[in-house]
Amino acid sequence: MAVSARKEEQVPQPYNPKIVRLAYSYILPAALIMALITFFPLIYQLWMSFTNYSNINLRTDSLLGQMVGVWFPTLGEKFNSPQFVGLQNYLSILLNSLGKVLSGFDFWRILLFNLVWTFSQVVFHVVIGVAVAMLLNAKGLWFKKFYRAVYIIPWALPSLVASMIWKNMFDDQFGSVNQLLRLLGAKEGVRWLQQIDPPAPWIPPFVRLPAGSNPWLGLFIFIVLLIAPFFWSWFRQRKWLFIPWAVGLQVLFALPFWGPNAATASLGQLFPLSFYAVFIANIWLGWPFMMTVATGALQSIPKDLYEAAAMDGATGWQAFWAVTVPLLRPAMVPAIMIGIMMTFNQFNVIYFITGGGPLHQTEILVTQAYRFVNETSINLDGVGNVRPYAVAAAFSYIVFGILATITLITNRISRATEAYSD
Amino acid sequence: MIDKTISLGRQIIYQLLALFVLGIVLFPVLWVVSMALDPRDLARPTSLVPPGASVKAFREAIESPTPNPVSFGELARNSLAIALGVSAFTILVGTTAAYAFSRFRFPGRQAGMLAFVIVLMIPSTATLAALFVMLNIVIGPTLRNSIVGVGIAMVAGSLPFAIWNMKGFIDTIPRELEEAALIDGCNANQTFWRIMLPLAVPGLAVTGLYGFMSGWTEFVLSWQFISNPKWFTLSMALYGMQGQYASSTPWSKFAAMSIMVSIPVVGVFFLLQRFLVSGLTAGGVKG
Numbered sequence: 001m002a003v004s005a006r007k008e009e010q011v012p013q014p015y016n017p018k019i020v021r022l023a024y025s026y027i028l029p030a031a032l033i034m035a036l037i038t039f040f041p042l043i044y045q046l047w048m049s050f051t052n053y054s055n056i057n058l059r060t061d062s063l064l065g066q067m068v069g070v071w072f073p074t075l076g077e078k079f080n081s082p083q084f085v086g087l088q089n090y091l092s093i094l095l096n097s098l099g100k101v102l103s104g105f106d107f108w109r110i111l112l113f114n115l116v117w118t119f120s121q122v123v124f125h126v127v128i129g130v131a132v133a134m135l136l137n138a139k140g141l142w143f144k145k146f147y148r149a150v151y152i153i154p155w156a157l158p159s160l161v162a163s164m165i166w167k168n169m170f171d172d173q174f175g176s177v178n179q180l181l182r183l184l185g186a187k188e189g190v191r192w193l194q195q196i197d198p199p200a201p202w203i204p205p206f207v208r209l210p211a212g213s214n215p216w217l218g219l220f221i222f223i224v225l226l227i228a229p230f231f232w233s234w235f236r237q238r239k240w241l242f243i244p245w246a247v248g249l250q251v252l253f254a255l256p257f258w259g260p261n262a263a264t265a266s267l268g269q270l271f272p273l274s275f276y277a278v279f280i281a282n283i284w285l286g287w288p289f290m291m292t293v294a295t296g297a298l299q300s301i302p303k304d305l306y307e308a309a310a311m312d313g314a315t316g317w318q319a320f321w322a323v324t325v326p327l328l329r330p331a332m333v334p335a336i337m338i339g340i341m342m343t344f345n346q347f348n349v350i351y352f353i354t355g356g357g358p359l360h361q362t363e364i365l366v367t368q369a370y371r372f373v374n375e376t377s378i379n380l381d382g383v384g385n386v387r388p389y390a391v392a393a394a395f396s397y398i399v400f401g402i403l404a405t406i407t408l409i410t411n412r413i414s415r416a417t418e419a420y421s422d
Numbered sequence: 423m424i425d426k427t428i429s430l431g432r433q434i435i436y437q438l439l440a441l442f443v444l445g446i447v448l449f450p451v452l453w454v455v456s457m458a459l460d461p462r463d464l465a466r467p468t469s470l471v472p473p474g475a476s477v478k479a480f481r482e483a484i485e486s487p488t489p490n491p492v493s494f495g496e497l498a499r500n501s502l503a504i505a506l507g508v509s510a511f512t513i514l515v516g517t518t519a520a521y522a523f524s525r526f527r528f529p530g531r532q533a534g535m536l537a538f539v540i541v542l543m544i545p546s547t548a549t550l551a552a553l554f555v556m557l558n559i560v561i562g563p564t565l566r567n568s569i570v571g572v573g574i575a576m577v578a579g580s581l582p583f584a585i586w587n588m589k590g591f592i593d594t595i596p597r598e599l600e601e602a603a604l605i606d607g608c609n610a611n612q613t614f615w616r617i618m619l620p621l622a623v624p625g626l627a628v629t630g631l632y633g634f635m636s637g638w639t640e641f642v643l644s645w646q647f648i649s650n651p652k653w654f655t656l657s658m659a660l661y662g663m664q665g666q667y668a669s670s671t672p673w674s675k676f677a678a679m680s681i682m683v684s685i686p687v688v689g690v691f692f693l694l695q696r697f698l699v700s701g702l703t704a705g706g707v708k709g
Contacts (some may be wrong), residue, residue, distance in 0.1 A: 016527075020528040020529065026519060030581060034582065041578065044552045045549055152692075153447055153451060160641055164660060167664065168453075168673070370550065392550070396548040396550075400543070
């Protein structure tokens with residue numbers, strides 16, 4: 001979803017008033033509707049996030065009256081307005097104090113899990129997708145068309161249905177995965193979606209930073225270790241397939257330095273068994289998209305480039321790095337951007353397979369946002385046990401900020417790529 | 423390495439690899455088909471065509487998919503109404519706006535585009551709280567608790583995407599035809615209706631199909647908005663079937679239902695695969 005206002009004509013010309021009037025009349029219906037149901041809810045949500053809005057405020061005679069009533073007590077009483085609480089909702093999320101009233105909630109852990117989930121997934125999607133596309137690109141392979149058609153089934157299937165099927169397959173008693181393991185000699189069924197203990201303790205567990213140390217320190221170390229090398233390798237080496245590897249390694253290295261608070265420690269580590277279950281399912285779902293994009297790009301690579309490479313004595317592996325990778329790049333980078341955004345917000349897979357569980361260990365930001373609106377109730381000071389729409393609103397704005405940051409970064413990367421490929 | 427036809431030895435290795443991938447891709451699909459055909463309601467299929475295979479589960483899923491007195495037909499009608507209504511409405515309203523953003527220069531154009539990009543990033547869960555509360559107050563809890571409420575909330579998210587996507591498509595149509603029409607004496611409106619619209623039909627179709635496919639399996643909004651069984655959608659019924667424990671899920675019925683829900687989407691996808699892929703990359707990224 002790249003912004004590309006930059007390609008517009010640079011020379012400022014006077015507007016033609018006739019055209020301008022025409023343009024506005026063409027836009028008017030869509031603009032009115034979007035103003036009402038797309039942009040106004042965003043503003044409304046911002047207002048909500050600064051109040052203690054909850055389900056008890058739902059009954060009111062006037063939407064606007066209720067909004068204004070926050071600042072005018074007489075109106076507020078009339079329209080059942082919530083109270084103004086300033087930044088409290090945001091702070092309770094960012095500083096994890098919400099974890100006290102909502103057991104298991106840890107914003108930074110969810111964010112970290114979401115990032116690890118996204119980048120590790122996309123690496124697998126791209127590597128498998130490109131590999132299979134190359135396999136099917138071999139000249140003279142039999143049944144090529146058949147394979148290409150069948151391989152996109154996981155992508156064509158509605159992800160909601162696919163996720164529910166995978167949930168069934170990971171069932172500990174009846175699921176196909178455990179039956180397969182039993183065939184291979186496993187005695188007991190693996191409790192894929194319920195087991196709380198991590199299955200692979202050798203993956204570095206959290207190391208707790210000393211008590212009382214700054215919670216931002218962990219994030220700082222994480223950024224330095226994860227993101228800086230990412231950019232460094234991007235700009236210096238240009239062999240972009242290294243980047244996924246670099247990210248994967250950095251994640252492993254960064255983990256031990258991540259300092260969770262006590263709530264996190266009780267939640268076990270970042271990779272519970274259910275993580276592997278959703279991981280496998282989402283790889284199954286995600287790679288055909290990358291394969292399709294890579295297939296198109298592979299077919300447009302001129303054959304004489306390979307001939308030239310062969311004449312220069314390049315081996316197949318060298319030709320891959322020197323010809324295939326650079327020429328795949330312009331097509332793959334936008335696809336990777338789409339993949340990152342889709343995986344980051346992969347609601348269906350997480351919600352329908354693990355439900356974020358066990359103990360919220362596989363929750364991502366969008367599923368948590370949904371939970372706030374849909375099923376969470378919190379004991380708010382002076383209000384009682386309510387559905388915290390205000391907290392949900394604040395949480396959504398934080399998620400929105402994170403998404404905007406990611407879009408900005410990916411945008412910059414694809415812009416760098418465009419310049420490189422021109 | 424690519425130019426030469428591969429040798430027989432390589433052919434065999436490649437075929438084995440391809441079959442391996444095929445197995446992984448098809449396994450969950452076959453698993454579900456087998457489960458749906460099995461009349462014994464077992465959670466573990468034994469073979470692809472189980473003993474005594476029947477379409478009993480399909481019949482059950484059509485007659486009473488949920489504990490509530492709603493038939494598959496009614497669920498499908500609700501899902502279809504959301505899917506068709508939302509995609510038709512967004513195209514109707516969005517096409518002229520997409521055309522204006524693609525062809526006209528006017529103050530506020532850049533700001534408008536930026537607004538689109540920002541809105542496109544927002545996942546539908548993110549404005550859920552505000553939409554729910556707003557619709558509750560503005561159109562009332564009864565209407566909110568129906569496919570009308572879900573439809574309005576879906577348009578909020580899909581209209582920006584549709585405009586963005588159609589603008590991407592219109593950008594690829596050469597301007598010469600419109601210029602020729604203007605010279606021949608068409609006014610701007612005639613140019614749009616007579617020249618532009620027929621040329622843009624493939625783009626509109628793809629945009630509509632995206633809307634349809636997301637509306638057909640919409641879950642997030644309907645699960646939050648709808649509690650009246652009369653307005654339940656297919657995805658809600660499917661989710662409802664997945665009991666807390668494996669033993670309480672009607673497996674065969676669930677499998678039959680998921681096949682019936684998937685078939686329209688998969689069919690459309692295969693028919694229009696090429697357009698869908700190019701539509702996604704052209705509209706979503708190149709802008």
